[in-house]
Amino acid sequence: MIEAVNLAKHYGPKTAVAGVTFTVKPGQVTGFLGPNGAGKSTTMRMVVGLDRPSAGTVTVNGKHYAEHRDPLHQVGALLDAKAVHTSRSAYNHLLSMAATHNIPASRVNEVIDMTGLAQVAKKKAGGFSLGMGQRLGIAAALLGDPQTLILDEPVNGLDPEGVLWVRNLVKYLAGEGKTVFLSSHLMSEMAQTADHLILIGRGKIIADAPIADILDGGHQTRVRVRTPEASRLAELLGGTGVSIDSSESETLEISGLDARRIAQSALDNRVLVYELTPIMASLEEAYFDLTKDEVEYHSHELSDVASSAPEGR
């Protein structure tokens, strides 16, 4: 259980986290989603006390992280940046961390096997690929068999097999009653892994709800209609609260009306309809919708860049 109350972090004039309040509950996977620079990593660093909050508090299982007598058994954390000495072997890195809590060497070997690092465990961590480094970070997080797992973009750099493994692992651990707090850039990944979502943008919480609610909450379901008489049907259906887009010929995307009403109207007016498909809002769309005003670093469309390029020569 992670509880943040009015948690804030400023770096000089820059506000990274602007007073957030949220709870991450045990027994489920909680996703932490937000655009670049939203404050996800900063929030996670504050949970384990690496960064000192500018205001507010955050506790893990009822206490500040540093006040626990067995921090590594309370929280296992994988943070975004690499946190290993490049000249030390993966095995010795884990062994040194384990020693602080008198965790036996057998557990070190166990997490090495679990993360698939057995063949490279005696090699210098500095030579690891992105994915291997990530596996080492996950191994370190699992070392104390912690009650709470904090993973900052754990699938970053992993191969498909590794992604699947992380997904199964976090679900399994949540099923065991552990608290899992997971950030990711891959919204589709969240849709498959998380039970609950906390959305953050510019340091503020935008949404905090079960994933199912976010998927249909507020976002109107659309219906795709294919008909040879697209413009006539569009005219017939048009009205207040209804919006109709046409991206291809003979295809309409209609929101504001459900499929049954559209079908009835088409039948009444003898318009042939050869496809009628309700489209569920994807998490991706819900995400863009919720964060469109909160994105700090907009990527520019290629055309924008081209048009803003200096003219003449």
Place this chain on the structure above:
Amino acid sequence: MSTTTVPSPSHASAAGTHGLSFGGVLRSEWIKFRSLRSTKLLLLFTFVAVVGVGALAAWLRGTIIQSLMTTGSARPEGGVHATTMTLAQAEAAAQAQGINIYGIPNAGLQLGILVLGSLAVLLIASEFGTGMIRSTMTAVPRRLPAFAAKAIVLVVVSYVLTLVAALVTFLISIPILHHYGIDMSFGRDGVVYGIFMGGVYVAGVALIGLSLGTLLRNSAGGIIVLVALFFVLPFGTQLLGLVPGDFWKYVNQYVPSVAGGRMLEVGHKDAFIDPHVGGLLFLAWILVVTIPAVITLKTRDV
């Protein structure tokens, strides 16, 4: 790369349930210290070099004393004293110029402080450089036990290495000095004291190095400041002594390397602080660097 698809069920017992302990943190820091090959090679090299410099010093000082006895001067052509000296007179004359016999076991100490001081800077600055510090401070979130454990590892390694090097140098110097008719033994005033105190000095420099690395979080910066403090500052203050007026002559003996070096000597020297005052001054220098380092480590984000 394959991973176990189904995570093996882990029991609380498999991961242990002891929790954080200072003994564990100490063991962790020792594992970190010994698991870097470069560190071990550097220590071996340092040991050999410190003993080598000590042996060289024994030979050189023996030569000087012998030449004093035969010609009455350190330099054969200098004809200040025409008469020859006894061994005791020659030793006393050499000692007046700071060339003593009892200090031979510590003659290579400058090298020891340079290497172990730099190693101490690296011990923590490299953790900041690589990001390892985040793993360290996640495992030991109160932070200070990790700093204390690093300090203990450094103090023990520095002290033991210096002590053993001094003893070996002592043993090697016996036959060399015997060749010049000089008797080197534990019975000589200052020998045993010097052998046991050399490591204290080096360990103190290592603590200063650790603190500089903690304050600056940068290996190169920390080593530069350490070298400035121990090698440039004494040189600079010695030049100050040339400035007219008495005040400037006294500045030199208060800098850390001179005060720490004085701690290893025995006996009174005119216009110079006593050895125990040197020791206290050196301790003050350690605290001046260590206290801000500890406060910074505790409060700054990592």
